[in-house]
Amino acid sequence: MCLGIPGQIVEITDESRLMAMADVSGVRREVSVACVATPDLKDLIGEWALIHVGFAMSVIDADEAAKTLDALRGLGEAQETLEAMAQGDAALTGAVQEVTS
Template sequence: MCLGIPGQITAITDADRLTGMADVSGVRREVSLAPVADGPLDDLIGQWALIHVGFAMAIIDEKEAARTLDALRDLGEAQEALDAMAEGQKALEGSQ
């Protein structure tokens, strides 16, 4: 099953590589913005996107993001994905 979790794009990290930082329920993660980059990258800052395996797959509005996060929390699936992302972040921080 594929799971896209809403995250808010907070910064552009490498314009040449089309990457940015996304905040997914408090977990910050670098993601590829290539699938949603159809204009100036700075226009994406503050936007909500569905994040799947490190890619911003689609831009969504804030209300849809909130509804989706609520539904995922209710199902319990988001917590598993967020735990895995947090573990990945810890591993990255430990390797630096």
Template structure:
């Protein structure tokens, strides 16, 4: 399964290499914007994109980005709950 994480383009870092700085939930990383490039790359600043393995794969709107980030947060919380349950079950088995 491929997972695209929403990020917002905050700065073009290298026009020649089609690279930009994206903010992903407060973490900034450099990504390739080759897949979403426009004739004037500065048009991408402020845009939301889905990022996968260092590539901005597609443009998305802010509402879709917010919904996706919320769903990912929910998945993270669900994973933490499942891990806590597994740890509890293992502790019970070990005490028997």
């Protein structure tokens, strides 16, 4: 399964190589915009795109980007909760073993 993460194109870094800077949740990284290129690459500045392994795969609207970012944050929070529960279970199991030993 592939996961595309919304990022906003903030500048064109190399027109000849179809490269741009994308802001992905506050982290900037250079990505290829070859898959979403327009005749004037500067038209992409400010647009949201799904970013996957260094490529802007498709342009999406701001609402879809916000919903996807919220869902990804929710998944992260769910993962943190599961890890905390697992740590609690491990601690409880260790305490039970100490009492029964």
